[in-house]
Amino acid sequence: MRMLSPAALVTLVRAAAGGGVRRCRAPPAGPRIPAVRRSSGAPQPVVAAKEPFPVELKAGKTYAWCSCGHSKRQPFCDGAHKKAAPGLSPLRFTPAEDALVWLCGCKRTRTPPYCDGTHKEEAVQGAPLPPRP
C-alpha cells in the first residue's frame, strides 16, 4: 500500500467530503475535554507533523489523541509516551456526534486535540520531524 503525504491526504479527504472539511476549533458537542496533563519538568512534546490530520470521529467512541508526538499511529496514541515522554499522557475524548475534524499533528495547539493554526508558526515549521519508517 502506498503512503500518502499529509498534503495529499488532506486533498483526498476534502474531495471525499465534497470539498467541505470542517475546521474544528471547538470540540463537537459533548462532555468537556480535559486538559492535557503535563507535570512540571515533564518532557516537551515533539512535532509529529507540520499539518493537522483530518479525521472522521464517530459519536460515542473514545479516542486517545497523542500529546507527546512520538506515536507512530498519528494523531492517536500507540503507548510510545511511556518510554519516550513519561511525563506526558494522551488526551482521551469521546465526541457526542459524528464529525469530520482536524486533529493537531504538531502537538502545540492551545485547543487540544483540535488544530488551532499554531502549526503555521515558525517554531513548528522549522522544527525537525521524528524519523518515520
Ligand code: FES
Ligand atoms: S497541527 Fe495545527 S495547531 Fe497543531
